[in-house]
Amino acid sequence: MNFLVHVLALSAIYGVWGVSHGFLARYLGLTSLAGAVLAGAGAYSFAAFSDKGQSGPISLLIAVAVSALLGGLLVLSGARVRGHNFVLATFCVSLVWDGLARNLELLTGGAFGIPGVPPVLFGDFLGAPLATFLLSGALLSLTSFLVIIIRTRRLGTAFALTERSTDLARNYGAPFRWLLFCAGAAMGCASGLAGMLNAAYVGFVGPTSFPFAVSITIAAIAMCLPRGWTAFVIALLAIVALPEALRFYGLSGSSAAFLRQALSGVVLLIILLLPEVRVFRRRGRP
Amino acid sequence: MQLVLIWSLLFSCGTAVLAAVYVRTQSAELRGFDLGLAALVVLASEAMVQLSHFADSFWVLVVLTVLVSALSAVVGGLWNVFLLGRTERLPDPGGTVLVSGLGFLAVAMGIAGVFRGPGVEFINGLSSAPSDVMSAPFQLAFACLACGAVALVIWFRSRAYLQIRMLEQDRDFAVELGCSSKKIAWKVGLAMGAIAGLAGIAQAAVLGSSLGGGIRVFLLGAAAALLLLEFGLMGILGSAILLAAADLFIAYWFEPRWSDPALYSILLVVLLLRGYSRTAEGVR
Numbered sequence A: 001m002n003f004l005v006h007v008l009a010l011s012a013i014y015g016v017w018g019v020s021h022g023f024l025a026r027y028l029g030l031t032s033l034a035g036a037v038l039a040g041a042g043a044y045s046f047a048a049f050s051d052k053g054q055s056g057p058i059s060l061l062i063a064v065a066v067s068a069l070l071g072g073l074l075v076l077s078g079a080r081v082r083g084h085n086f087v088l089a090t091f092c093v094s095l096v097w098d099g100l101a102r103n104l105e106l107l108t109g110g111a112f113g114i115p116g117v118p119p120v121l122f123g124d125f126l127g128a129p130l131a132t133f134l135l136s137g138a139l140l141s142l143t144s145f146l147v148i149i150i151r152t153r154r155l156g157t158a159f160a161l162t163e164r165s166t167d168l169a170r171n172y173g174a175p176f177r178w179l180l181f182c183a184g185a186a187m188g189c190a191s192g193l194a195g196m197l198n199a200a201y202v203g204f205v206g207p208t209s210f211p212f213a214v215s216i217t218i219a220a221i222a223m224c225l226p227r228g229w230t231a232f233v234i235a236l237l238a239i240v241a242l243p244e245a246l247r248f249y250g251l252s253g254s255s256a257a258f259l260r261q262a263l264s265g266v267v268l269l270i271i272l273l274l275p276e277v278r279v280f281r282r283r284g285r286p
Numbered sequence B: 001m002q003l004v005l006i007w008s009l010l011f012s013c014g015t016a017v018l019a020a021v022y023v024r025t026q027s028a029e030l031r032g033f034d035l036g037l038a039a040l041v042v043l044a045s046e047a048m049v050q051l052s053h054f055a056d057s058f059w060v061l062v063v064l065t066v067l068v069s070a071l072s073a074v075v076g077g078l079w080n081v082f083l084l085g086r087t088e089r090l091p092d093p094g095g096t097v098l099v100s101g102l103g104f105l106a107v108a109m110g111i112a113g114v115f116r117g118p119g120v121e122f123i124n125g126l127s128s129a130p131s132d133v134m135s136a137p138f139q140l141a142f143a144c145l146a147c148g149a150v151a152l153v154i155w156f157r158s159r160a161y162l163q164i165r166m167l168e169q170d171r172d173f174a175v176e177l178g179c180s181s182k183k184i185a186w187k188v189g190l191a192m193g194a195i196a197g198l199a200g201i202a203q204a205a206v207l208g209s210s211l212g213g214g215i216r217v218f219l220l221g222a223a224a225a226l227l228l229l230e231f232g233l234m235g236i237l238g239s240a241i242l243l244a245a246a247d248l249f250i251a252y253w254f255e256p257r258w259s260d261p262a263l264y265s266i267l268l269v270v271l272l273l274r275g276y277s278r279t280a281e282g283v284r
Helices: A002-028 A035-051 A056-079 A084-103 A128-152 A154-164 A166-171 A176-202 A212-222 A229-249 A253-273 B002-030 B036-054 B058-087 B094-116 B136-156 B159-169 B171-176 B185-207 B213-227 B229-253 B256-274
Strands: none
Touching: A002 A035, A002 A056, A002 A128, A002 A154, A002 A176, A002 A212, A002 A229, A035 A056, A035 A084, A035 A176, A035 A212, A056 A084, A056 A176, A084 A212, A084 B094, A084 B213, A084 B256, A128 A154, A128 A176, A154 A166, A154 A176, A166 A176, A212 A229, A212 A253, A212 B094, A229 A253, A253 B058, A253 B094, B002 B036, B002 B058, B002 B136, B002 B159, B002 B185, B002 B213, B002 B229, B036 B058, B036 B094, B036 B185, B036 B213, B058 B094, B058 B136, B058 B185, B094 B213, B136 B159, B136 B185, B159 B171, B159 B185, B185 B213, B213 B229, B213 B256, B229 B256
């Protein structure tokens, strides 16, 4: 039972990352490969400030602010670098982040990371897996709700205009740079919170917590969102829940991570190159 | 010591040139950056490392090198034909090509990781640390790079290369003249697959086979292809020398662990400065 809750908690955390990045893909047409950067920024900030003796809420606020600012700046660069160049730029950001997380001992603890991250809220009497599942499930519900309702609002229209053309958005009076920054900040906020939950659940954050492979997984799940919620849930179960469930049958942790990476690749290939596969067929634009 | 530095510089430079030619050619044909290069490098270097356990002399390794690069050429050809067939009619296929390549890379890295686990593995029969003036790893690497150079010379003299150049300069006009990327997809895929395989084996010989090695080769190639974009092949050569020198300078005079982040930062800065409308085709 505990193992099932663990699988669900992990799926919900990846779900938050997927929805927040899927929001970017769906409304702004930007595919980001820097998912692990935003999640890692939140987790590292939370762990570092807690380690320095700051109280939980202060560390949480600072971590959310850091990841929101980073997300905002990252997506703001989409005003200058678009299309596949944006994908390549975020790819580079992710790899630079990987190097910084390993080498900046003063901030990140280097290869040893930061142990002793404060446990998740309510973890003492609910147990860490259940508390993480409930909190990440609530966060997933909230982000999904926001992504759904934004479609019917004027903000959704402004995002759609910005996606088509920044000139078009400017002509309609939509402040596209501000919109890009806000979208990135919202994405960073949700990703950072999920990253913190992950770090608090494991009790540790280090270079192995948010490697580039996590960015690939997030991108694969996020790219399913424009294909509909069914595709999103199937991808989430196939990529995250299946390898984690196989650990119950003796698959090692590192093999599960590599299997997750391979499945992410398979999902990306199916979505992009085999659009005739019914589940992942595109359902029209927002 | 100084000779080893020169060999290292030549090795990085040669790898960057091979990778940059792959990136430029594929971006002309497929209209996007093809991360299939990184996947092919991972597959070739991993195949070489695993097959080297059956080798008992240097010459068997040379035969294996030919075999692995031929296999890489076939995989590259299949990948190119499949990718082109699926993305040719898209209005802006750049993102699809790049993310599909990422999918291919993730599958290659994931499967290799499940079977061998993380870490670096070296080719069996070669000393793991290239410390001599011209040790066996450098010999094998330079043999691969020399084969790659010969392949490039043959490629630059072929009709397919001329068609690629025409597609690169003006796609619509080239199509009017009868150039079709679909017709040359096999030739381009085979040539580029072989080049990627040779780069991967050279990488495995000197630095060992790691799952992230392919990404490094791809980004080295993308940076070399974009840095001096306006100067054609001379630009590729010049930027490869610049990048290899910068890589070596950071690795030897500062710390090796900072060379990769510095290299990726250079590409990031180039992308941000060039802006969104600039592509690897050199057309605004």
